Amino acid sequence: MAESDWLLIETLTATAEPTVVADGARIKDWAAQLRVRKEFGATVPLRIVEVVRRARETGCAETRAEGGITVTAVPVRCAFDEVHGVQVWVGPEGDVPPPRPRVAAWDWDADSELAHHGPGLEELVFARAPEDVRVIRTPPEAFGRMVRFDGRIEYFAMVATLDGRYQGDVDMIGDDDRVRTFQMVTRGDPLDRRVRALMHLLADDPLIAPGMDMQMMRAVSRRSTRLEHADDGVGFVWLASGLIYEWTRTPSPPLDRWATELPKLHPDDAPAYLAVCDELSGGAGQGRQVSLRVRFDDTEWIAVSAELRPVLPLRSGHALLRIRREEPN
Secondary structure (H helix, E strand, C coil): CCCCCCEEEEEECCCEEECEEEECCECCCHHHHHHHHHHHHHHHHHHHHHHHHHHHHHHCCCEECCEEEEEEEEECCCCCCEEEEEEEEEECCCCCCCCCCCEEEEEEECCHHHHHHHHHHHHHHHCCCCCHHHCCCCHHHHHCCCEEECCEEEEEEEHCCCCCCCEEEEEECCCCCEEEEEEEEEEEEEECEEECCCCCEEECCCCCCCCCHHHHHHHHHHHHHCEEEEEEEEEEECCCCCEEEEEECCCCHHHHHHHCCCEEEEECCHHHHHHHHHHHCCCCCCEEEEEEEECCCCCCCEEEEEEEECCCCCCCEEEEEEEEECCCC
């Protein structure tokens, strides 16, 4: 009988049927559970469905041995103690499963604009030391570690509606300067206003080079800032929401906290800022400048000048941001 790899089955939303997204290192395109492991017997796919259901309900590993075949399921839990995925192995009773692929989960809350990292995610994705691990992160803390994300536009299109699904490969650089390739599997949930995701390690190779698209975008962003504004913060904005999701150069103090904290935007300034974002997302080719006031938890309002320029091609949905503190007169 053929040897079996671990399956990765996503369980990212309660309203959608779980699907198979990986068979060992082989990516699966949201395949039905009933289509896998038929070589072990006609009833095995039904047993997979059952152990996945049980693992999802209990949050614990489940095993069923029947007819000489063992089906084992191990849940992948998120920061909210939900089960975002289940790893399943099928094999002859008494056989030892191969090592389980490394998988972890995260969530992004659309209202707070903060990511919540599940158990083991930061150690897996960022090779982070235990003392440096945090559960809650800002978007720039994650996107700033991406060195290749070919599906950026498709991913953000899904996030814009908080509905649908997206999966693709991303390369992330860790605290150890190694680049790792992950399968990122995501679904939007418009009711909970959340994006749920799995990160499945595909390759850990110190010889992987950062993708040219990200290198070029970051190089252009840095070149866009003139020498007389060398202390400006430079980053990228998702125009659909105005979210600053990456800093390629952190603003100078006191705005440097923006790299790891999300400040509040003054309610009187929000309409003008969002109007600029809407204008650029509609295809305006020229940059726009707007004055804003932001405040961190323990500060007064800080006046800043923000310049946004659309990322080519126009209507890409993203803009380059240059920001600096406005000095009082």
